[in-house]
Structures are given as structure tokens and as C-alpha cells.
Amino acid sequence: MxxxxxxxxxxxxxxxxxxxxxxxxxxxxxxxxYPITPTLYKEASSSSWNISGSLFHYLFQETEAxxxxxxxxxxxxxxxxxxxxxxxxxxxxxxxxxxxHPAAECVNVNEKIxxxxxxxxxxxxxxxxxxxxxxxxxxxxxxxQLLQALSRRIHYGKFVAKVKFRDCTDQxxxxxxxxxxxxxxxxxxxxxxxxxxxxxxxxxAFVFGxxxxxxxxDNTKEAKYKVxxxxxxxxxxxxxxxLTKLVEVEYLLRRLD
Ligand SMILES: O=C(O)C(=O)C[C@]1(C(=O)O)C=C[C@@H](O)C=C1
Numbered sequence: 001m002x003x004x005x006x007x008x009x010x011x012x013x014x015x016x017x018x019x020x021x022x023x024x025x026x027x028x029x030x031x032x033x034y035p036i037t038p039t040l041y042k043e044a045s046s047s048s049w050n051i052s053g054s055l056f057h058y059l060f061q062e063t064e065a066x067x068x069x070x071x072x073x074x075x076x077x078x079x080x081x082x083x084x085x086x087x088x089x090x091x092x093x094x095x096x097x098x099x100x101h102p103a104a105e106c107v108n109v110n111e112k113i114x115x116x117x118x119x120x121x122x123x124x125x126x127x128x129x130x131x132x133x134x135x136x137x138x139x140x141x142x143x144x145q146l147l148q149a150l151s152r153r154i155h156y157g158k159f160v161a162k163v164k165f166r167d168c169t170d171q172x173x174x175x176x177x178x179x180x181x182x183x184x185x186x187x188x189x190x191x192x193x194x195x196x197x198x199x200x201x202x203x204x205a206f207v208f209g210x211x212x213x214x215x216x217x218d219n220t221k222e223a224k225y226k227v228x229x230x231x232x233x234x235x236x237x238x239x240x241x242x243l244t245k246l247v248e249v250e251y252l253l254r255r256l257d
Pocket of ligand 1: 014017160188189190191193194197240241242244245248
């Protein structure tokens, strides 16, 4: 969607952000089936595995390398977590005019996303801590899919910023020239939209996380959900939307380069 330059509007981008909520919530539900699994994220040097870094890090880097070869990071919607380690794509880049300003490539907050994910989000969402060795690879694959979904959503801020600048250039230009981050942040913020997002994702978590049964008696039992809706709302309020806005500001600050 975001590759179609002519049709790009704030409404179409917001529609995509809404659709991405489903992906994030489903991936979250998948990941939290497993415990935190501390060994997965620890340096593997002391183990018998012949790798440097953690098993999670190894699988993530190798996954990105493979995806890079088949052109994943040629898309402006994708941002790598290990940009310095990527092999070239075997697929040639598209000949279409790029949608974003070339400086968009320098905006990458994945290091922050990874840090927040490991230190704050996993402990918040995963209640159990255990080393389930049989599921190391599956657990790490769930982490990677969730992180890629979070990264794509947060870096969509570049497209949001692009249309906001295009539609209100007169308001944004002086703030960019003055490098006034706070004023840019204020101008691009829509509190009413954020309130709707928080309520909608909580509702989606409630609906997607229900146990679906065909037994009518089950409706009367106390409902059990796979993910706490209030935590999903908090995920958006405290991390996803602030990081999206950070990406918007970073993109705008480079927009006139
Ligand atoms: O919809 C927008 O205008 C956005 O900038 C996206 C977003 C979000 O992350 O959902 C971020 C900032 C706004 O305050 C509202 C929503």
C-alpha cells in the first residue's frame, strides 16, 4: 500500500496501522504461550554451541541475512535490526520512484525497540520464567516475528510524517528549519486518535484472545483471555505510539536535507 505514491493519504496509512494491530496482537499471543526463557538471550560462549552472542541473536541475524538476500530490505516498509550485517539482495531494486525522502534510510530505531522488548515487554507479558530447551528455536522465531511486526508498525511513522509534511508544509517547514523537536512533536500529535487506538487494541485483544468453544454452558464460566487487554493498551500507549512519533520527528528533521 505505502508504495503507491499517488494514493498515499493519512486515512490510507491509518487503515494500514489498524490492520497491523491484528498482526501484532496475534504475534503477541503466540509469543506468550512460552515462558521468558532467559538462556535464549544470554551469551552462548559458555555453552557447547559454536556461536558468538546469544542463540536468539544468532537466529535473528541469520534470519535477517536470508531475508535480505531475497529483497526484504529493498522495501521502504522494512527496517533491519542488524543493518551492518546484511548480504546483498539477489533481487534487483524496483524501478518505481521512491515514496520517502532518501534520508528516511537513516531513521532506524530498532536498537531501542530490541532493548525495550527484552528489558520491559517480555517481563511484562510473560509471567513464567523457565528454560524450555525443546522450544528454544520456536520461542526465538516467535520473538523475531513479533519484533518485525513492531518494527514495521513503528517505522510506518515515516509514511505518516511524509503525508503530514506534504499536507501541511507551511506549518512543518519553519519548525524543521528551527530544529524544534518539541514543537514538531506537538504538531504531529492527535490525542483523540491515540485514545481511539488504545481502546481499539484493548478490544481486539479481548476478542482475539477468547477461548472459542461450541459449548453454550462455557459462556457462563468466567472468561479467560490469552493476553490481558489492558496490557495491550499499555503497550501502545507507553511504547508503540511514542516510538512511532519519535520516528516521525526524526524523519521530519531530515526532510529538508
Ligand atoms: O495517526 C497519526 O496521525 C499518527 O501519527 C500515528 C499515531 C500512532 O502511532 O498511532 C501517532 C501519533 C498521533 O498522535 C496519533 C496516532
